[in-house]
């Protein structure tokens with residue numbers, strides 16, 4: 527167990543999460559900001575990349591489990607990223623469409639933001655958001671983040687304008 531919030535438990539992803547991961551990563555609507563659904567091989571490399579991150583960094587995107595049912599409903603966590611020419615820590619979130627708009631992303635991401643400050647000693651936590659992704663921007667705003675810059679991300683052969691949101695470690 528990595529962390530607990532009011533309704534959610536966050537833990538590392540395992541092979542047992544593959545069906546729930548497919549429900550997220552192979553859904554065209556969920557993956558709009560990522561230029562569409564992943565195929566099976568992309569799902570498997572996504573999971574092995576997370577395992578590499580756990581091993582190398584000690585953190586990555588984690589499985590988000592609804593405590594009352596034990597169901598895996600999303601992914602949220604922290605990853606190392608290169609944003610606006612800096613090596614930074616980012617909070618990321620992707621949830622199963624069946625569970626959107628109940629505050630789960632904000633709740634999980636707030637837990638991860640605080641974990642970055644307290645357990646990892648980060649001075650700033652970032653979120654990179656495609657400029658068309660209103661839901662994600664709303665989560666970043668709910669986390670207390672503000673826009674620090676803009677950049678173009680090249681992904682799956684597409685130039686994607688992004689906003690770089692961030693929040694600074696609160697004063698003690």
Ligand SMILES: CC(C)(COP(=O)(O)OP(=O)(O)OC[C@H]1O[C@@H](n2cnc3c(N)ncnc32)[C@H](O)[C@@H]1OP(=O)(O)O)[C@@H](O)C(=O)NCCC(=O)NCCS
Nearest residue numbers: 556559619620621626627628629630631632661662664665
């Ligand atoms: C972004 C995402 C994680 C949000 O998950 P969620 O659990 O629905 O978010 P929350 O319920 O915590 O909502 C956070 C805020 O965003 C708003 N919001 C959620 N979905 C929205 C949408 N589609 N359009 C506009 N606002 C939206 C909520 O109303 C809430 O604001 P409020 O507190 O003012 O009401 C989810 O839409 C998702 O998985 N999207 C696909 C993956 C993705 O794009 N991830 C982000 C990559 S940067």
